[in-house]
Amino acid sequence: MTVLTSGPRLLAARLIRRNRGAQARRGWILSGCFGAMIVALGLRFQPEWSTTFNALKRHLPMAALALVVVTAVVVARHRAAVRADFAKSWLAALPVPPGIARRESLRIELWPAAAGIAAATVLMSLTLVVFAASRDGDVTGALLVWGWLTGACILGAVASYAIPQPKIVDLPPGSRYVPKGVPMRGRVLRPSLSALSRWPVRRMFAQANPKLVARALMPVLLMMGLGSMADTAMVVIGIFVSVGSLTLLIPSVIAVTGEALRWAAPLPLPPVTLLRLCLGRGLAWVFGASAMTGFLLTVMDFTVAAAIRAAVTLAMLCTAVILLGVWRRYVART
């Protein structure tokens, strides 16, 4: 008989990861390392980035305190969600020795803090490598920042046990956040494919849970310097809204196209028509949001040329990601 040593939840998670294959995992790790490398290079070679780094170093105790609070809240919420999920899990009724169950719970519940420390460590290691390769850079400063931030994560994780456990509420169906059109009650049913073109944008709205959006906006506003004008804040919020909508729209268009191809497979509808419908309004949104971002950048004292360049780059990047994702779904279906 095999003796359970790591706890059933961790074992199940490991088996699921193995079933999904190493390729997806490798992709995530490589993307993470690539992103960290970009940041490390930016810290060394981009003057603006090193200015931000120096500002962080100057206000290290304050930043660490903020990180303690954020980590405590995130870990406490994660713990509450994990416990609520586990109560409904297929593994809930398994007999597990108390010692193993305790260790397993700790590892699962402290995961956000561990991930934060791991990310900071990877970033610091790569930064040190870049500094060493260029024989320049503030090594002591990097180690100091890493030490403070790691310590803050650990303190935050401990503090999470001291704050009251937040109540987890089941999210309502996504359609609650979708803007409702003119009521059609009593109108005759008219054959029309137009609903398909609205589907991706609706999914974008469905994912924009107001609470999550507010939480995402808060750090953006906190990052603004003291003494900023209200009109600057409005422009920043505007840019946040247009870029945020694109962040939600891209996966929505890709996912909806896949779902639509599957749902409409038994219908006499050419795939090209379906793709046109799913992409049309989504791409129109991409161009609109990019143009809006460009306009808002001009309000923030960017030159018109720089704003146009930023808007065109944003639109092209989003369009390329959408087309690539949709193409992969289309090939997978056909």
Add this chain to the structure above:
Amino acid sequence: MSGSFALEIRSLSAGYGERVVLEDISLTLAPGEWYVLLGPNGSGKSTLLDCVVGRLRVARGDINIAGHSLRAAPFESRRRLGYGCAPETLPALLTARQCLEVHAAAKQLTAIEDDLLVLADELKFMAYLEAFVDTLSLGTRQKLSILLALVGNPSLIVLDEAFNGLDPASALVVKRHLRSRLQHRGAALLLATHALDIVEHHADRAAVLIDGRLKREWQKDEIGALRRDGQNFESSLAQTIGLR
């Protein structure tokens, strides 16, 4: 000759990747016929339906719907097909009205048939027309799925576990409607289910699928004899699958 069948499957084999799920299936459905597909979980019923509706590419064999090959004439064959998908695969962010309108437009209808609206009314579904699919209960989604399958007066109706989650009154309304549609419009119905009472009371023919092969078929007269003798279908099925 194939034009006289609502559905004709010849030597069909299909699977997922290397795994073969269906092997050498041949089956015909005449217009007006109610055909029930039975089988244990994982025997390949849903896979067979996926092949028939064109959601899964077949490895070998042919499928003709109302005389049109699914491979050679996909649009003609799909125009004559009505498929009731699993309720959880309906698009969550469309309203019930929009689902019906999309199906009708895809089948190039100018309006939705009156008898479908009558059925929707009998099922007390009209009140949910403006509701998003993700707010509907399982039974209401099941009703929508059945209504979508009936849009455009299809020659072949394919339903997968369509009576799951339906209340008894609604299930009765649907069964009566399907029987009337089969009798008066010459449509054929292919229904995958675990409910043996449907075979006993409604089916014209039935078959059991085991390990991807059609193990046995019950013809109209055999089912008729069971009904006449007051026997239940369960014992006949138990014999076939080797249960004592």
